[in-house]
Structure formats: structure tokens, C-alpha cells
Amino acid sequence: MEVSIIYKALYEYESQARCSHNLLRLRPCSDARQQLIEFGLEIDPPSEVFTYSDYWGTSVEAFGVHQDHTRLSVVARATVRTDGQPAMVDSPPADALRDGRFREGHWEFLQPSPLVSWNDAIETLSQSVTESVDEDVIARVLALHRWVGRNLSFDETSTRVGTSVEEVLEQGKGVCQDFAHVLVALCRASGIPARYVSGYFLPANEHGESSEADFPLKTHAWVEAGIPRSGWWGLDPTHRMEVSARHVVIGRGRDYADVTPFRGSYSAGGRATQAIEVEMAAAASQQ
Template sequence: MRLGISYRMHFRYSEPVTECQNEVRVRPRDDDHQRVLSYRLTSQPQLQVFSVHDYWGTVVEQLGIRTPHTELELLAEATVETAARPEPAEAPAVSALDDAGFRLEHFEFLEPSQHVDWRPGDAVEQRAAATVAIAASVPEMVSAVVADVRGALSYEQGATDIGVSLAKLLEGGAGVCQDFAHLALGMLRSAGVPARYVSGYLFAADETSANSETADIVTVQTHAWIEVALPGWGWWALDPTNGGPVGERHVVIGCGRDYGDVPPVRGAFMGSGTAEVDAEVLIGRQSEDLPPEAPAPRRARSDVRTPAAPSWSQQSQQQQQ
């Protein structure tokens, strides 16, 4: 499937920002099942961009700006050719997870991490143990966990924040794709299944229903799902938010231990004001006969005003520290 993706992030600041630095991970990766035909990242005001691959193999674009601004818009546009991702051809036995070499190879995806913060003996581990108890193979374990996560959480925007712990998440019982992924990762890892977090885009009107899309173009958010390592087979991708397989409609940006390793945008700005963020992804299906081209950029009105230089005036009698 050929997909045109346009990811727009808009930051508005209550006070002028004089310096702002960001790391952006939004470029789809190239792998065996997807190919990036075109990609560009633009911004308003214009930023200096430096691009590298990080430890996890994801493209990081580092952006800096030193012009005073009250708004910042980033726009990433890509055209990607996707293919279906294979379902596991075999069903490795649960005992295969105990292989020392396998465990060492996937060490980082078996341990707790910043956002996948289960601890031996806690509610997450107990829940996982009960869920996988009767599974006869690793794929059965995984499917049982994914099904259980969908039972434990209901999809609700705004119910959680980024730093939410798994314990709090279970308690609240609601969240978005990221929370579904983190809980699934915690349960899988605590049960001894190596599992990693995937950040990407999903061509669907709604994160909870991956296959029902017929529209040409949808407006969504970035998406998150998981991959598990099956002994002797490789990485198997699953989408705990909608319970479906990961197919042609999923576009991978990158993967890591959890959200913290592949955040779409991370940054810092100098200023005393507050920031408001508004982000949206436009995904459309493109004809495969046409030469690859990014969708016509839907630029926000270019009314980004350049404010006057900040006032440096200090109270003249007393030193401020």
C-alpha cells in the first residue's frame, strides 16, 4: 500500500521563546516490509536540522532555533510503500524462552524500563502469570496477554499522562495506544517474553479499529504498538490497542524499550511562559501508478509573527538571581 503521511506539530507559547532545541523522531524507517519513497521535514520559523541514527537505529533530527518566536510549526511529510507483515509460521514452545542465549540476546527487552516499570511480584507480574498459565506456546502467551490488556484498559483520550506508572494505569483502567503498549510490554516481559515498543503511524480513522478504513484520507495521531521476539522465528508485531495484526496500514518510525526511547518530539525551550501543543497526522492512500510524491503540504497560515526582542530590563536597584 502506498501511503502519504503529513505530520504537523504546532507549538504556541504564552511568552516569546528565545531559544528552543528539539529532537524529533518522525521519519519512517526503511526495513524489509516498508520503503520510504520520499521524506522531508520543514519548519516555520526555519530551523537548523542535523540528522543521525540513534542507538536503536531510529533517525533523530535535531532542531535548534535562536530567533525569538511565539509559535513553532514542524511539518514532516513522507511517502511510504508498505507490505503486509508476516504472521508467525511456527509456534515455539514456552520452554524455548528459557534458552540462555536467547535471553541474553534480548536482555534489554526483558528488563523493566522507565515506562515499563513492573517489579518482581507486583500486580503486573501476577496478572501476566495468571493470563499465560494455560498457554501452550509462545504465540498463545502473547495473544492471551494482548487480549487481557484489551480487557484491562478501555480506550480514552486524556485519561493518562506520559509519566504514568503501570500500577496507576491498571488502577485507572483507561488510556491511549501508548498505555496499551506499555502494559502489554510489562506483562510480556514479566512472563519472560522479550518485547519492544514500536512508534509509528496508522492509516485508520480511529486507533481502535485498524481495518475498517475506506476513506481516502484520515486525520489521526501518531500510534504505538509492540513487537515480541519468538524463539527461532524473529520479531512478531501486534497492535494491543485494536487487537488486530500489524499490516500494511501500519508505518514504523522506530522501536525501543518504551516510549522514552522513541518519543516523536522531545525538546526544551528557554522562557517563562507555557506551551500549548497541537499535533495531527494526515494519512492518505496514494495511487501506486503515480510517481512518489509527498502530499501537497497543507501549510498552516503563515501568520507566525516575529515578536520584538525580549525585554532584558532589570529592576535597577536590586540584583535578581
């Protein structure tokens, strides 16, 4: 599938901002499942952009605005060719999760991270969700994935960037970032490596055509679970589905803090308001 993406961000300040420094993680990656065809940035006020890859392998566009300004506009345009992920044909036993080499290779995705931690209650919840399923890794991951999709509801007004996994579970609602953080925490609490994925998602209606009736189009988040002998398996708890050709990856990390799409700071300027919008479309023959 060939997908076009337009990301638009507008920041407006109460008064003149003297300078701002910004990091963008908006460029889709190229990997075994997708290929970036083209990517471009439009920044106003015009700024020089420096591109590099971070620790996790995500492309970062860094720029500074050093002139006085009352608004900052960023438009990122991308075209990506995507495929669905391969089916999981091997279902290793749960004992495979305790293999020393496997754990060492996935160590960072088994530990608590800045925005994903868990307590005894969450560990108990994870155990209760998986105790009745077969003793294999795929069954356990699917049970946790389905539990999150059934027990959380989507609500844009209920959480903020720093809302903890415990808070999300207590109120039972959040946004895609929260769904992903909860699933990551439940997996790690069960000894299953899990990483947070930031990207874009092109929804579809019952006819397979583009639709945003259920969820507004913005950047999206989902999860990849580490499966012994098979690699990473992508699951989207917000949409209750496996990752498909409609999922476009920007980057992967331990949690949202590692792959924040737009992060910046500025001097003076007073309070700032922001507006984020994403437009996506598949080639007409592929909708």
C-alpha cells in the same frame, strides 16, 4: 500499500521564547516490511537540521531555533510503501524462552525500563492470563495481547506521558502508549522479550476505506514480541489486531522514552500550548 503522511505540530508561547532545542523522531524507517520513498521537513522559524541515527537505529532530526519567536511550527511529510508482516508459522515451546543465547540477544527487552516496570501483582496477573493456554510462546503472547485489548478502554484524557503501568491497570483506560506499555510489561514479566514501536496507523472502516471514527489520527504505538526461532512479531493491542500494511514504523525502543516523536526545551516564553495533527491517506487504488 503506498501511504502518504503529513504530521503537523504547532507550539505557541505566552511570550517571546529566546531559543529552543528540539529532537524529532518522525521519519519512517526502511526495513524488511516497509520502504521510505520520500521525507521532508518544514520548520518555522527556519532552522538548520542535523540528522543522525540513535542507539536504537531510529532516525533523529535535531534543530535549534536561536532567534526570538512566539510560535514554532513543524510539518513532516512522508510517503512510504508497506507490506503486511509474515505469518508466524513456527510456535516454539515456552521452554525456548529460557535458552541462554536467546535471552542474551534480547536482554534489553527483558528488563524494566524508564516507563515500563512491574511489581509482584503484575507478574501474578501475567501468569494467571497465560496459565490456561497451551505451553507455547505464540499462545502466551496472544493471550496477553487479547487481555489488554479486552480490559483497557481508550481515553485521551485519562493519562499523561509518565503514567505508570500500575496506574493504567488500576484505572483500566489510557491511550495507545499505555496499551503498549501494559502489554510490554506483561510480556517481560512472563519472560517474553517485548519492545515498544512508535509509528503511524491508517485506520479503515468496514469497507476497507480510511477512517478515524474510533481513534483520532496522531502518532501511534504498538508492540513487537520476540519469538524464538522466528523473530519479532508485531501486535497492536489498541486496535486488537496483528500489525498490517496500515502500520508505518518510525522506530523501536524499550518504551516511549526511547522513541518520543517530538522532544524539546526552550528559554523564557512562559507557558506553551501545543496542537498535534496527523493526516494519512493510501493510494486510491489501495483503499
